[in-house]
Amino acid sequence: NKYSQDITDRVKSLKNIPKSLPIKKRIEICGVLFEDKNTSINYNETEYMDIKNFIPYIKKLRFCAFQIFHCNINHFQSLQELKNLKFEIPQTQFTNFISDIEIYHQCWKEGKLFSSYPTSGLVLKINSRKLQKNLEKNNLSIPWAYTIN
Numbered sequence: 001n002k003y004s005q006d007i008t009d010r011v012k013s014l015k016n017i018p019k020s021l022p023i024k025k026r027i028e029i030c031g032v033l034f035e036d037k038n039t040s041i042n043y044n045e046t047e048y049m050d051i052k053n054f055i056p057y058i059k060k061l062r063f064c065a066f067q068i069f070h071c072n073i074n075h076f077q078s079l080q081e082l083k084n085l086k087f088e089i090p091q092t093q094f095t096n097f098i099s100d101i102e103i104y105h106q107c108w109k110e111g112k113l114f115s116s117y118p119t120s121g122l123v124l125k126i127n128s129r130k131l132q133k134n135l136e137k138n139n140l141s142i143p144w145a146y147t148i149n
Contacts, residue, residue, distance in 0.1 A: 016062050018086040029082065031065035034118055064088050064117065074129040090117065094127070105148055121149035 011017055011033070021027065065087035068078045079089050091114050093104055101124060107113040108122055124146045126132055 028069035
């Protein structure tokens with residue numbers, strides 16, 4: 001898959017990537033590279049770029065981390081750990097009520113939520129790691145993360 005490559009060595013020069021981590025073991029982090037709102041002329045356009053072609057844009061790019069792979073902590077704890085490691089994490093809203101999702105969706109459409117990132121939709125995730133594992137056992141897909149546009 002051309003969108004999920006190990007690009008560690010290529011992104012070390014990004015200003016919002018920590019230069020060192022207080023971890024001795026290997027850690028795998030999932031995130032996205034995106035153009036900085038302040039330096040982009042096409043900021044509102046969501047576009048995939050082949051990783052080999054992004055070097056000329058390195059000064060315009062930022063990295064936003066949103067998941068630590070192979071760990072047993074829930075999504076919220078994962079985001080907090082990434083923040084403690086000095087990674088930029090996405091703006092996140094939590095709710096216990098399904099009715100709030102439509103409110104968040106409408107606020108996003110109006111540009112009142114998540115406006116610091118170029119987005120084409122929202123990702124809804126179940127926070128409970130126990131529930132995620134239970135759902136994963138019964139399906140081949142990832143039923144605990146959904147997107148809405």
